[in-house]
Amino acid sequence: MxxxxxELEVLIATTVWLVRNDWNIExxxxxxxxxxxxxxxxKEEIRKVFNAESVPFDKRMFKHxxxxxxxxxxxxxxxxxxxxxxxxKASTQRAxxxxxxxxxxxxxxxxxxxxxxxxxxxxxxxxxxxERLPLALRKATNLWVFLLEKGTLYPYKPTEELPFxxxx
Numbered sequence: 783m784x785x786x787x788x789e790l791e792v793l794i795a796t797t798v799w800l801v802r803n804d805w806n807i808e809x810x811x812x813x814x815x816x817x818x819x820x821x822x823x824x825k826e827e828i829r830k831v832f833n834a835e836s837v838p839f840d841k842r843m844f845k846h847x848x849x850x851x852x853x854x855x856x857x858x859x860x861x862x863x864x865x866x867x868x869x870x871k872a873s874t875q876r877a878x879x880x881x882x883x884x885x886x887x888x889x890x891x892x893x894x895x896x897x898x899x900x901x902x903x904x905x906x907x908x909x910x911x912x913e914r915l916p917l918a919l920r921k922a923t924n925l926w927v928f929l930l931e932k933g934t935l936y937p938y939k940p941t942e943e944l945p946f947x948x949x950x
Contacts, residue, residue, distance in 0.1 A: 787902035787930060789813050789866035790824050793850055794831050795935040796862060796900040796928050801837050805853040805860060811845045849889050851898070861889035862898030862928070867905055879911050890923055900928035900935075912944045 790812065797807055812824040825844060832839040849861040865882040867875065879901075886899045899915070906912040906929065915927060920940040927938045938944055 786869055787867045787904070788819075789850075789864050790819070790827060792864040792866050792900050792902060792928075792930050794828060795930050795933070796851060796864060796898070797828070798831060798835060799928070799935045799937065800851070800853045800860070801835050805855045807837070807843060807851065807853050809843055809845045809848065809852040811848050811850050813850075849885075850900075858894055858896060860896040860898055862886075862900055863889070864900040865902070865905065867902035875905070876911070879905055879914070883914070886925060887923065893924065895924065897923055897925045898928060899925060900930065903929040903931040903936075906944060915944065917941075917943060 793810070793812070797810070800807065810828065812821055812828070814821045818824075825841065829839050829841075850864040851860070851862040853860045853862070863882050863886040865878060868878075870878070882899060882901070886897050889895075889897055915925070917940075919925065920927070924940050926940060927944060929936045929938070929944075936945075
């Protein structure tokens with residue numbers, strides 16, 4: 783049975799990784815809707831993390847749509863889609879995964895931009911979705927994959943093969 787991981791957990795871990803790697807967070811879009819925590823409480827969680835990481839917090843960074851995270855540094859701009867793993871059926875998980883990949887691809891507007899797909903690790907293993915992210919696609923679109931496994935975020939460059947189940 784895959785571990786449940788909220789989208790907020792994935793978003794926070796990815797944001798922390800970016801900040802620790804000298805990226806400035808420009809925009810965050812938190813998920814809202816049925817079964818999710820209120821947007822206000824999610825923003826408060828993010829504020830607490832920013833304070834703990836000594837990152838300036840500006841509530842104007844929250845957007846109602848667009849990439850879940852937009853970050854910038856001297857290396858360029860990054861647009862990242864985050865996806866947690868809920869308790870839905872396999873067909874629901876596949877649809878959620880496909881929407882996350884489609885969203886990430888929709889942010890592609892210049893070859894120099896970095897795209898990211900931040901996922902609960904069990905998406906790839908429990909549902910065997912790693913084959914749906916071929917290396918050729920990731921190279922062509924400069925798509926990084928971030929996998930959250932037991933609180934640790936593992937980044938994979940577009941040129942790196944994704945690990946086999948249980949290898950992280």
